[in-house]
Amino acid sequence: MSDGKQIWVLVEVLAGAVKPVSLEALHAGTTLAGELGAAVTAVVCTAPGVAVPEAVATNGASRVLHIQHAALEAFNSLALIEALAPQIQAQNPEVVMMGATNHGKELAPALAAKLGVGLATDCIALDVEGGVLKARRPVYAGKAHITFQFGDTRPCILTLRPNVFRSGETPAGKTVPVEPVTAEIAGNGLRLKVKEVVQAAGRKLDITEARIIVSGGMGMQKPENFSLLEELAEVLGAAVGASRPVVDNGWREYSNQVGQTGRTVSPDLYIACGISGAVQHLAGMSSSRCIVAINKDPNAPIFDVADYGIVGDVLEILPVMTAEFKKVLHK
Numbered sequence: 146m147s148d149g150k151q152i153w154v155l156v157e158v159l160a161g162a163v164k165p166v167s168l169e170a171l172h173a174g175t176t177l178a179g180e181l182g183a184a185v186t187a188v189v190c191t192a193p194g195v196a197v198p199e200a201v202a203t204n205g206a207s208r209v210l211h212i213q214h215a216a217l218e219a220f221n222s223l224a225l226i227e228a229l230a231p232q233i234q235a236q237n238p239e240v241v242m243m244g245a246t247n248h249g250k251e252l253a254p255a256l257a258a259k260l261g262v263g264l265a266t267d268c269i270a271l272d273v274e275g276g277v278l279k280a281r282r283p284v285y286a287g288k289a290h291i292t293f294q295f296g297d298t299r300p301c302i303l304t305l306r307p308n309v310f311r312s313g314e315t316p317a318g319k320t321v322p323v324e325p326v327t328a329e330i331a332g333n334g335l336r337l338k339v340k341e342v343v344q345a346a347g348r349k350l351d352i353t354e355a356r357i358i359v360s361g362g363m364g365m366q367k368p369e370n371f372s373l374l375e376e377l378a379e380v381l382g383a384a385v386g387a388s389r390p391v392v393d394n395g396w397r398e399y400s401n402q403v404g405q406t407g408r409t410v411s412p413d414l415y416i417a418c419g420i421s422g423a424v425q426h427l428a429g430m431s432s433s434r435c436i437v438a439i440n441k442d443p444n445a446p447i448f449d450v451a452d453y454g455i456v457g458d459v460l461e462i463l464p465v466m467t468a469e470f471k472k473v474l475h476k
């Protein structure tokens with residue numbers, strides 16, 4: 146166990162692989178550790194017998210804590226809290242951070258409430274000023290940013306927006322030791338038990354993790370036309386997103402929905418096809434690095450946030466784009 150200041154990064158492992166957002170959190174943790182004079186502990190919670198992926202031990206952490214218990218086989222926030230809270234209380238990390246994934250969004254507030262400490266969710270920037278940690282996140286559907294400063298309680302709990310804290314550097318590759326810990330969880334006392342996990346059929350790339358998203362709105366006109374988006378997505382290695390009315394109409398599943406009541410995404414490239422650009426949609430995608438909009442209405446509000454705009458019929462433009470990208474990318 147480390148005696149100095151620690152930053153804990155809770156790492157999500159799915160089907161033997163580290164979630165990209167957890168690698169981003171390790172990168173953010175390492176940067177913060179330099180500014181706070183702390184060291185990073187990567188924390189992986191699994192059932193016994195599950196191996197910790199090598200990437201956890203080679204991405205900037207100085208130690209890896211592998212907390213194990215049979216109740217941690219599937220995601221269960223109550224079991225995780227039972228496993229984590231005593232370790233946090235015993236080891237006093239300054240900061241506990243994790244991705245703002247579905248799991249992180251459920252675990253972080255419950256953990257903060259259990260420990261009676263402060264929480265900043267969906268952070269897009271972390272700074273240290275005069276030794277004090279400040280966390281920035283969007284508010285009012287992305288129209289403004291707020292900066293949090295934590296009080297005296299520790300740890301500060303943070304969730305990080307996926308795709309924001311990416312590292313351009315290849316990790317040093319130094320492998321640090323994994324410390325196994327057996328959690329004590331009163332199995333019969335848990336109020337929540339996971340009986341079965343059912344994987345969604347034909348699951349594609351998660352839009353929150355995709356570097357490129359091609360997203361369709363009501364301008365796609367009918368569900369069959371989404372095949373044009375699927376074809377472009379295939380060529381670009383992208384995920385397909387959708388506006389809310391598209392999802393409400395049952396043309397696409399809810400996990401595709403981008404916006405205030407859907408998912409928040411920050412890809413490198415967001416191609417909005419037949420999407421008007423309502424404020425509730427912008428809330429979910431305006432932090433994309435480059436936005437391309439295709440709309441037949443030159444006054445559509447989406448053009449106010451777009452870096453590149455194409456005025457025209459999306460059903461004519463998409464096949465041309467797909468063919469051109471195929472040529473350029475040799476697909």
Ligand SMILES: Cc1cc2nc3c(=O)[nH]c(=O)nc-3n(C[C@H](O)[C@H](O)[C@H](O)COP(=O)(O)OP(=O)(O)OC[C@H]3O[C@@H](n4cnc5c(N)ncnc54)[C@H](O)[C@@H]3O)c2cc1C
Binds near residue numbers: 387406407418425445
């Ligand atoms: C509380 C609340 C929460 C909401 N949450 C969300 C949310 O999470 N996500 C979300 O997306 N919305 C959300 N909405 C709905 C939002 O207000 C808009 O109604 C919605 O985003 C509009 O979707 P759209 O752009 O696909 O459709 P429309 O507004 O109907 O726009 C269609 C666009 O397609 C263009 N178009 C039509 N035909 C073509 C063509 N052939 N070629 C090119 N362009 C064409 C039109 O010019 C138009 O700009 C929410 C609303 C409320 C009140």
